[in-house]
Amino acid sequence: MTDVQITGVSKSYGPDAPVLRGLDLTVPAGTLAALLGPSGCGKTTLLRIVAGFLRADAGTVTVGGRTLSGPGVHLPPERRRIGIVPQEGALFPHLSVARNVAFGLTGHDRAARRGRTEEMLELVGLGGHGDRMPHELSGGQQQRIALARALAPEPALVLLDEPFNALDSALRAGVRADVRAALRATGATALLVTHDQQEALSTADLVAVVREGRVAQCDTPQEVYRRPADPWVARFVGDAVLIPGTTDHGTATTVLGRLPLASPPAGRSEGTVLLRPEQLQLTGTATAAQGTVTDVTFYGHDAMVTISVDGLESPVDIRVAGPVAVRPGQRTGILVKGEATLHP
Template sequence: MTGVTDPSASVAGTSSGEGPAGLSIRGVTSSYGRGDRVLHGLDLTVGAGELAAVLGPSGCGKTTLLRIIAGFIAPDAGEVALGDRVISGPGIQIAPERRGVGIVAQEGALFPHLSVARNVAFGLTGTGRAERRARTAEMLGLVGLAEYGDRMPHELSGGQQQRVALARALAPRPALVLLDEPFNALDSALRAGLRSDIRAALRAAGATAVLVTHDQEEALSCADRVAVIRDGRVAQCGRPDELYTAPADPWVASFVGEAVVLPAQATGGRAETALGPVSVAADAKGPGTVVLRPEQLGLAPVTADSGVRGRVTEVRYHGHDALILLDIPETGRIMVRAPGAPEFRPGDEAAVTASGTATFHPA
């Protein structure tokens, strides 16, 4: 992602912010003035106080959408509104600093010559000194850095800098906070902790927020709602569990987790697959594909009665579980998630069974 790195661009709120508002994006199209479109009539709604993740592969248009919401570029068509206030639309393009949108950039983008406290206070114009100090202290407390106001940004860790960036974005009580891949520069151990702290701070502030990420685990674990973007359109928007258990199509299924996608023939709540019959929705009918998650597949030692069998090609042990890859003549390579320590090794033969309900996608 190209990102937003100019610190002053990251403090787009105003001190007279009116608090969180819902975000409504309708039919937004963007082509950067060239022939081929980057966003194709994109629709997205985020409720007031909700944390939404915009998730998609590289080049799908996430940064472009973020720039449009922030006001750095104007859409070719469509409308962006915060609450009942249109901020981009036909004949309307409110300047970034007047939108009441705070931004947390990929790498904090703090002002290097200002102390932590002065960074946080930067957007609090038009308020008295005492109020500014109180709000700054409140925001530093919110992100767990109450004692760090006098430090300079270079005296902080990457994770602490991101917390300061969030405190700075929240200080003016923006209508909306945009988080632009804010955990990108951090190692994975730090990411998980910071993720939940930032989520808690956003909740405590009651902020409406949009988190842009290409990391599906980050989106599913952090957000109230996830919009999966594919080629400039919302492929599916829903709660994390909806996306995982009821993906709109096999592409979404594979993007938001490991998926086993099999050709199938459905009727009467059952679909016949190369792994045997699986349950599907009662109205599923005819040819199509089913999507199963690797934890819906089980492995057992081969016996004379075993049905479908495969040869283990790889075992990826993750501590709490293991992903086991198998080559099955009828299906090709599939993935099975087994709890605990794996009982199978590469080269072993195993019997495979499917259980639970699969999603069915008609041909």
């Protein structure tokens, strides 16, 4: 089994252009970890350092106890046993599907190459497609072939560089599920670079939120969403309702009422209280918290209702399932369910 240890990795593209600032990350063996962050935060730079395409200015990268990059050490990419799935598959257009998958199987005889290739094609759900050419495949099929090619040599680590970006939304969810199933079937350790919050939360076992060259939080998708490290992470990973509050005896006093806290601090303190939009419910106006509907955005499976809350400067968003019974300009009450999180 292969774990990944990234310790104190720094990289700058000039004296005034630091990208990675002593980044630390641990990925347990057999885990699919997502590097999630906005453009320019250092995700792709880190991936290129792990792959061996870039040299880090400082820090170490260890995979399965083997140092790939560190003081006085920089293994070339071809010696790292790392498979890479690029953004648009990047299949060799002049090679058949089978020859693309078998490309990295240099130490195998012909029968072993053929057997491994067929095994990988079956794994990604494209058995029988070996004689086709890349241009005869759909975008989703090409991405699955790129994954089969990366997995065929049994790499120590698989890197996926925003591999679903070129796919339309109807294909994306299905291909993501196929890729995740294939990785789990082989027990591969993988790093997925993405700026898509939904993709990270629905696909990965572990989500590392990267901000300005450091990991701001690394945890399971559920914990990152439910208990973000700070308000910035809360806003970046999904929609967030952030309101001021004062805490005392395990609850927070806010304009939305007294809310129980998931991890209440000792004593009395002030801070920002975090709720998710699905924790808020519209109700009749005979409640403590009231406001005026300012906008309704319909998404099909649900809708987002924006409310200007009495006593609060910024409006809040409420996610409503099913038919929406309110319209802009209408008064409504607001109830909160579940626990809130406080950020002092």
